[in-house]
Amino acid sequence: MRPIYLDYAATTPVDPEVAAVLAHYLTLDGVFANPASRSHLYGWQAEEAVETARGQVAALIGAEAREIVWTSGATEADNLAIKGVVAAYPERGRHIITSAIEHKAVLDSCRYLEGQGYRVTYLRPDAQGLIQPEQVAQALTDDTVLVSLMHVNNELGTVTDIEVVAGITRERGVLLHVDAAQSLGKLPLDMARMPVDLLSLSAHKTYGPKGVGALYVRRQPAVRLVPQIHGGGHERGMRSGTLPTHQIVAMGKACELAAVNLHQESARIGKLRERLWTGIASLEDVHLNGHPSQRVCGILNVAFGGVEGETLMLALNELAVSSGSACNSATVAPSYVVQSLGLDDRLALAAVRFSLGRFTTLEEVDAAVAVVRDTVSRLRG
């Protein structure tokens, strides 16, 4: 028996409908050509498929197709957005605002820029994992060029009110980048209404394949970017490299499915998460990490008092979940995200992220509750 998969925030399985589409764009009897081949039918068909997918991704976020730049995932999109925009606007300043609970793709890009002489403010979340828009307003200076904040935190599931943040940055003439890898297909995103300038997307958190993503780059008012990958001038010069037609078409299909299912699916998964939490919460000394209501449907992060983190993770081997810790070479360190909530180290080390998704069933949730209850009770002796 394989463990119950409760790690959808790390990656989702590809939806079978998406996988079927993907397979059609690989072989000789399908559409396999280089979309940049302008001299024959094969290339034209591939280009048409890529443009259809661009429209599908754009439609899910209320953008125009030409505002979508294909990348290898959200990591590359974050890198391109942050490094690309500060390089394009040197006259606007050398100060960046982000938060201490961003994904490493954002934090490490900011650290790199610190080495290049930029100054970075890392906003601290409150005890429930929220970054408040007023914190952004207070941190802005005349030298601020960019604010980069995630929409949904990948460990806690907490949601940042990016609409309000966007209102603040727009009014101050500062650019806003949002990492939406965990909200795409889960929460409504509407670039026509939210003045976000750059939005990072990934396919594999929303039932598409790994290795493809996109950066939304606003056209009105236009945002300039200095490319970070040089080559054939693909994607209007912003990101060179032969487009992976099969991956792109699959991301388009995944976004199309997400658009159809978004509200119903979020409601169903939200109920399952509630059931999981209710089942676990009646154990004593368990702590919900993150905000109880300002959160995405599928993520539940819980710290268990009175148990040792590493022992707990080993004992939970019937569940495929994510631990609140990161293993470096010698020591086990608590997750920097969970730690930022102010938990002591021992409790932070005993944090578990459960993440549910499209294929999670009621039976799996009930089985998971039983496993957690048994395991924690047993370890507490």
Ligand SMILES: *Cc1c(COP(=O)(O)O)cnc(C)c1O
């Ligand atoms: C998964 C994730 C990323 C990285 O996306 P890739 O497509 O795997 O590079 C970035 N940011 C957040 C919030 C994520 O959850």
